[in-house]
Amino acid sequence: MPKWKVFARVSPDFYILCCTDHGKPRFAPLAVHRFRLIAPRNLPEAQRFTRQYHSYEEIGSVPDRLRWCRLQMGLLQREVAERVGVTTPFYIDMETGACEHTPAAVMDRLAALYGVPVTDLLDGYNRFLYEGQARQIQAIRQRTGLSRAAFARKTGISESSLRAWETGRKTISKKCWERYFREKR
Template sequence: MTCHCPGGIKYAPLYIHSFQLLQPRKLLEAERFNIQYTSPSEIDTVADKLRYYRHKKALRQKDVAEKTGIHLATYCAYEQEDRKIPYPLDKLSKIAELFDVEITDLLDHYNLFLYNGQAQQIRALRQSLGLSKKEFGKLYGFHAHTVNQWENDNIQILKTTWVKLFGDE
């Protein structure tokens, strides 16, 4: 800035403050979540929990993707309701850290089952029924080899199979 004053011209530096406004990009969606869910304990799906905490932090999907090093399309897919495969726990750990919550706060029952170790839980269920792997598989319509793979953590149990064994808790 300059000022013409008696005795000469005075110069004053002009400082411009810039900051990001903490406001969700889609205010209507954020308002809907605030009205629909007053607490994250009311939310059943990982996708909705991710949206809830993202809105609570006033972040856009793009912001979360950039701050966690996750590709934007990948993060957007995490917020989709119809996700059939488990969420990668390493990525959810980064997101939980950004949101300042425990990773378990982001998980639904199925993903929490995987997080807590499917092998021990499947083995415990089978043993509580007093069944061999072959008998357990036959009872639920699986091959004994598949049951063995689950109990050794060689393959992940699908969500549809988990629902069949444990119900949609």
């Protein structure tokens, strides 16, 4: 069997090889192709997801959708966090469901990275915030025909909190959203 050697390096990714076969020189091109292997870094986790979910559309929870998208792209949590401009612990909290609120700009960057509609990555609470808490709370109150003070008294919300939510100066907590506005959309 002939032993091939590098005859010339034409470029960083292209070489000419040569060998001697029965006293005759032979030449062959060698092109080195470099590409990122799109494969999950944690194979057991990816296999579990593949068995659990056969397609993205089957996934109901936002944390699982985030994990599915990341694994399909072969990215680490750290890499996703860097690309969307958050800390790794924050992104991990998003994938585990420990994160209650994610800023709209981060959700937009995640949706763009994963190539999915941003609404796919929002639970009810974050969708409420994303679509404009102030406008929605005002609309809910106005449908009742009550003034801010009357609505606050009727629901048991402090008038100052209601004012801060309606003006957007304060983000409503998930607990308050669940208690007062979840079912009223």
